[in-house]
Amino acid sequence: MALIVQKYGGTSVANPERIRNVASRVAKYRAQGDRIVVVVSAMSGVTDNLIKLAKEIMPLPSEREMDMLLATGEQTAIALTAIALHALGVDAVSLTGAQAGIVTDGVHTKAKIQNITPKQVHALLDAGKVVIVAGFQGQTPEGQITTLGRGGSDLTAIALAAALRADLCQIYTDVDGVYTADPRIVPGARKLNEISYDEMLELASLGAKVMQSRSVEFAKKFGVVFEVRSSLNDNPGTIVKEETQSMEGVVIRGVSLDKNQAKVTLVSVPDKPGVAARIFKALGDAAINVDMIVQNVSHGSGSPATDLSFTVDKPDLLKAAKVIEGLRNDVGCREVISDEKIGKLSIVGVGMRSHSGVAAKMFDTLAKEGINIGMISTSEIKISVVIDLAKGEQAMRAVHAAFLDK
Amino acid sequence: MALIVQKYGGTSVANPERIRNVASRVAKYRAQGDRIVVVVSAMSGVTDNLIKLAKEIMPLPSEREMDMLLATGEQTAIALTAIALHALGVDAVSLTGAQAGIVTDGVHTKAKIQNITPKQVHALLDAGKVVIVAGFQGQTPEGQITTLGRGGSDLTAIALAAALRADLCQIYTDVDGVYTADPRIVPGARKLNEISYDEMLELASLGAKVMQSRSVEFAKKFGVVFEVRSSLNDNPGTIVKEETQSMEGVVIRGVSLDKNQAKVTLVSVPDKPGVAARIFKALGDAAINVDMIVQNVSHGSGSPATDLSFTVDKPDLLKAAKVIEGLRNDVGCREVISDEKIGKLSIVGVGMRSHSGVAAKMFDTLAKEGINIGMISTSEIKISVVIDLAKGEQAMRAVHAAFLDK
Numbered sequence: 001m002a003l004i005v006q007k008y009g010g011t012s013v014a015n016p017e018r019i020r021n022v023a024s025r026v027a028k029y030r031a032q033g034d035r036i037v038v039v040v041s042a043m044s045g046v047t048d049n050l051i052k053l054a055k056e057i058m059p060l061p062s063e064r065e066m067d068m069l070l071a072t073g074e075q076t077a078i079a080l081t082a083i084a085l086h087a088l089g090v091d092a093v094s095l096t097g098a099q100a101g102i103v104t105d106g107v108h109t110k111a112k113i114q115n116i117t118p119k120q121v122h123a124l125l126d127a128g129k130v131v132i133v134a135g136f137q138g139q140t141p142e143g144q145i146t147t148l149g150r151g152g153s154d155l156t157a158i159a160l161a162a163a164l165r166a167d168l169c170q171i172y173t174d175v176d177g178v179y180t181a182d183p184r185i186v187p188g189a190r191k192l193n194e195i196s197y198d199e200m201l202e203l204a205s206l207g208a209k210v211m212q213s214r215s216v217e218f219a220k221k222f223g224v225v226f227e228v229r230s231s232l233n234d235n236p237g238t239i240v241k242e243e244t245q246s247m248e249g250v251v252i253r254g255v256s257l258d259k260n261q262a263k264v265t266l267v268s269v270p271d272k273p274g275v276a277a278r279i280f281k282a283l284g285d286a287a288i289n290v291d292m293i294v295q296n297v298s299h300g301s302g303s304p305a306t307d308l309s310f311t312v313d314k315p316d317l318l319k320a321a322k323v324i325e326g327l328r329n330d331v332g333c334r335e336v337i338s339d340e341k342i343g344k345l346s347i348v349g350v351g352m353r354s355h356s357g358v359a360a361k362m363f364d365t366l367a368k369e370g371i372n373i374g375m376i377s378t379s380e381i382k383i384s385v386v387i388d389l390a391k392g393e394q395a396m397r398a399v400h401a402a403f404l405d406k
Numbered sequence: 407m408a409l410i411v412q413k414y415g416g417t418s419v420a421n422p423e424r425i426r427n428v429a430s431r432v433a434k435y436r437a438q439g440d441r442i443v444v445v446v447s448a449m450s451g452v453t454d455n456l457i458k459l460a461k462e463i464m465p466l467p468s469e470r471e472m473d474m475l476l477a478t479g480e481q482t483a484i485a486l487t488a489i490a491l492h493a494l495g496v497d498a499v500s501l502t503g504a505q506a507g508i509v510t511d512g513v514h515t516k517a518k519i520q521n522i523t524p525k526q527v528h529a530l531l532d533a534g535k536v537v538i539v540a541g542f543q544g545q546t547p548e549g550q551i552t553t554l555g556r557g558g559s560d561l562t563a564i565a566l567a568a569a570l571r572a573d574l575c576q577i578y579t580d581v582d583g584v585y586t587a588d589p590r591i592v593p594g595a596r597k598l599n600e601i602s603y604d605e606m607l608e609l610a611s612l613g614a615k616v617m618q619s620r621s622v623e624f625a626k627k628f629g630v631v632f633e634v635r636s637s638l639n640d641n642p643g644t645i646v647k648e649e650t651q652s653m654e655g656v657v658i659r660g661v662s663l664d665k666n667q668a669k670v671t672l673v674s675v676p677d678k679p680g681v682a683a684r685i686f687k688a689l690g691d692a693a694i695n696v697d698m699i700v701q702n703v704s705h706g707s708g709s710p711a712t713d714l715s716f717t718v719d720k721p722d723l724l725k726a727a728k729v730i731e732g733l734r735n736d737v738g739c740r741e742v743i744s745d746e747k748i749g750k751l752s753i754v755g756v757g758m759r760s761h762s763g764v765a766a767k768m769f770d771t772l773a774k775e776g777i778n779i780g781m782i783s784t785s786e787i788k789i790s791v792v793i794d795l796a797k798g799e800q801a802m803r804a805v806h807a808a809f810l811d812k
Binding site: 016019020050053054056057058061062064065066068069071072075076078079080082083084086087093094096099120143145 | 422425426456459460462463464467468470471472474475477478481482484485486488489490492493499500502505526549551
């Protein structure tokens, strides 16, 4: 008799029909004798509507009141899910985040889970009930309602799985699992049976947005093995877990393409101490998230100068360009070039650590396709290159073929 | 510096525009230096939508889960109201029923308030904030979310006013106050400046549905003086309070007409012990609420028989007729007659106690209008008669003219 935590997102509970589908799935597991905790998000659209309503009243509503407001979305969904289980004759009971013992800090709209005291959940499970917990929310030690921010329901599920020492944590979503590449772009993309936390983290941060990084980080920290799988079918999904020996045999786990980045290049920046610091402090002060940074070796002899490039999220490009313009005289660069037409292509795999020549093979593959590499950035288990956006999908297919096609 | 509890119903917070209006009114009182607790209902329509959603999933959803579901309606409204006050620069904070310390029993969907520990409310008021409390909801000592049933938000306001020892409790609604009669029917109807709890209770139960009886009963029990007034203008409303000497000078406080009753008559029922008991026990078992009961004196000599009439809410008539048909042979009455076309006309006033001839004057007034009286029932402060529905409004105007026109 396993203890399973299942998490269903907003699209899985979007209407009464889909809520009934979720209930059927839960009932099937229940019939096998498993003990089940279900975490649900707000019905899709509900949260956006509430935000719209609040902003009609005040453009920048208080975060404390936004938490009070948004927490109702999940509370509605858990009650309806419990009712759908009752309709199938399954004993079920819903709990708000607070009732489930999820205690957070007081940073409204992006609270962090401090601890979970699942006394109530245990008691209800012991009484033979399916327990439905509101995702995305918690309560401060003082009793204030908080929400966990983006990806919060995944986090609730993984944190509950950790606190309950669950045998299994299933994250139900609208895809079958984690793929070697986006199947809409790469026809040969395969679903992965397993992936390590670190690989998942790199893929999450690289635009393969199955889950938010923070949930994966949390799972890694507390060693929660979880499965990403589809709520639309019964196919097994992808198991996300600690790296194993066998994983290292696979050099590359996946290929991802991020089309949402833009590049800024400062041409001929004086190569002297403090210049880069000044630039990236100004960007940080403007709350602009910088991803890749590449600085070439210095050229010229009298007064050495260098080219400095970085990438930002496309929506931040204008703001970033403005910040750099403001610094231009101060810093003394010759020219600032912005480029929105870039793609960031990455390959990820823990096996990379023990296999040499991976980067060379990637660059060679791109060269054969006639694709020029603009920037390169590497980590222990990842190589990213910036290329022409128009050639992004072609590059992705080529690299997938070189490393992953069977 | 007065402490005021204000309650706003669902139509007063139906949309962002109206929520802003509520906030303006609260801000005005706040600017006078008053300490304010605001109780709000769910935005009108929201509760019905949630019920519809639940019933789509299961026709008879669990009451515990309905409470979890419906409590979100008020929670949404308090957050938006707090945001609207912030938009006006007023420091405000919202609290769920649980957070406000409203403790109820565990009878879901119609819980009774057991006690209120408004520690949190006091602390926030002391910190200079307007406190917005979700109406209609509370929490059991075990932390289960409950709702108070119909009229629950009025009850929240009055109970909070009692617990906080508020100087004033204002119930904002869409009418200007309590009238001597329905102004749509009686052109000469006047708004009352004050009314006693008992008169208000009789009027509430007689179809002048400004407030549910249970809130008035609660106010009476705890001596909470409250004002019923309009959220659409600044007119003073009607003060509801304990009966005073001066109130007794007014013989009749108001006239009401209940069009929602139906009459059942059992013709020639054997006049022997236990018959009436059997009939009304059967109706009670079928959860049918009987209002007036009239039994005439026995007639005939050999085997004495009597006519027995009673009234029920119109929607219960069919069910009541069925119950009586089932008893007919057993009880042995000659005939059962149902009549939907009746109206119950009532006059209410504490002054009645010390004034004789009130009933005579009422009957005389109706006789002059050629209106026949079908049933009569009286209490200490009320006289009700059943008349032909078609003549109900004519009768109401005539009685109002006789007792109340100036």
